[in-house]
Amino acid sequence: QQYLQSQNYGQKIEYIEACPSTQLVAHVEAQNGAPDGMVIIANEQTAGKGRLSRPWSSAAGKGIWMSVITRPKLTPQQAPQMTLVAAVAIVRAIEDLTNLTPTIKWPNDILVKGRKLTGILTELQADPDRVKAIILGIGMNVNQELEDFPEEIRDIATSLYIEQGQSVKRAELTAKVLNHLETYVSLYVEKGFAPIKLLWESYADSIGKRVKISTLQDSYEATARGISEDGRLEVVLDDGTVRGIYSADIHIL
């Protein structure tokens, strides 16, 4: 907490030695009225959750496994963009503490040299017209060595330690993420998505490139152009039409 400069974010922290998933704890806390910016941090998760019900490897003591309960004044339609806001905040925090230049892979992966460093899982508690809470689940690989990852993800995952050969203080990085997160969430709520969109696009790895888009229904190639006001990835198809992608796996060609 000595590194925190935020007003709300991280001012209340629930630290847990081990739990299945901080997302589950955060949902319960949010339902019980947890304040804006309350953070649940675990040293170890035994059943970490990724997007699309994938598991998230969360080795003890090696990474940042946290869920941030936020209560921004947004409509449920504006909630998905919070993932992009969080991605920008995390990249800024990594830049503050390392010499690495991370990129963002739409919608929510933070990569270094093409390998995954951080994932974000955004979950919503809302009425039809009003957001009650947005729970930002952030998983950051910090001090793992390659052997700390399960074998099947060793060639797609990385950590700050692996990339720079030097460990990073988790408390300091956590505080940096929370400081930036509070700043960028207020920027989004006050000024809308335009400033976030510019920042996000400056870190995105796919803009201007040929990509392959795979959804459950089909798979096709196009050129990535940018993101739209509602957080969709805009691609230009070969016949010149522009399409906004809401959910898909993107692969740069």
Ligand code: BTN
């Ligand atoms: C993804 O890229 O699929 C998202 C990964 C999100 C992982 C974090 S770790 C803290 C929080 N608790 C979880 O169970 N998941 C998120």
